[in-house]
Amino acid sequence: DSGVTQTPKHLITATGQRVTLRCSPRSGDLSVYWYQQSLDQGLQFLIQYYNGEERAKGNILERFSAQQFPDLHSELNLSSLELGDSALYFCASSPYTGMETQYFGPGTRLLVL
């Protein structure tokens, strides 16, 4: 158990809908990262928040957004969902930012029908 929690574990929704994925980092960690894992793209970095502020952005679609709250938990919002958004979404956390280990949560499996 990494100490990172994610909810929900599974999510099934329809195209065009909007969903919110939730992540609680390990106790004391200030950085939260979101990654998408799909069969054809592998593990791809989406976005990082550090102590409430956006720190780095990767291959995140404009339809996707995230935020980190004062209690350091984070939410990833996915809107106007398409079939191709079906994937595993992982959250990771680390104490600060930069060259340090990121610990991953169990993921949310999203299926868009």
Next chain:
Amino acid sequence: GESVGLHLPTLSVQEGDNSIINCAYSNSASDYFIWYKQESGKGPQFIIDIRSNMDKRQGQRVTVLLNKTVKHLSLQIAATQPGDSAVYFCAEIYNQGGKLIFGQGTELSVKP
């Protein structure tokens, strides 16, 4: 471009043998490397890390070797066990940024 590639997509070994999983990275400015293990239906699990100022690091039954000259990283697992069966990813960080760039992964299968 940004890429961390693995030489072998699958590796099958006999229980008790040593396993070697390889990874080639493209960015010579990479500062930090991590090996993760991912079991089916689970998130990536940290195994071992190494910084660019080192060429070898050992953990419990695992060793990571870094060859910066040829931009190559390897993970050695001693006395491989059935519980080691999983997909192994190498990942890199460069420019002191936080984002991890993952390789495609190698599936390790341990035969009893």
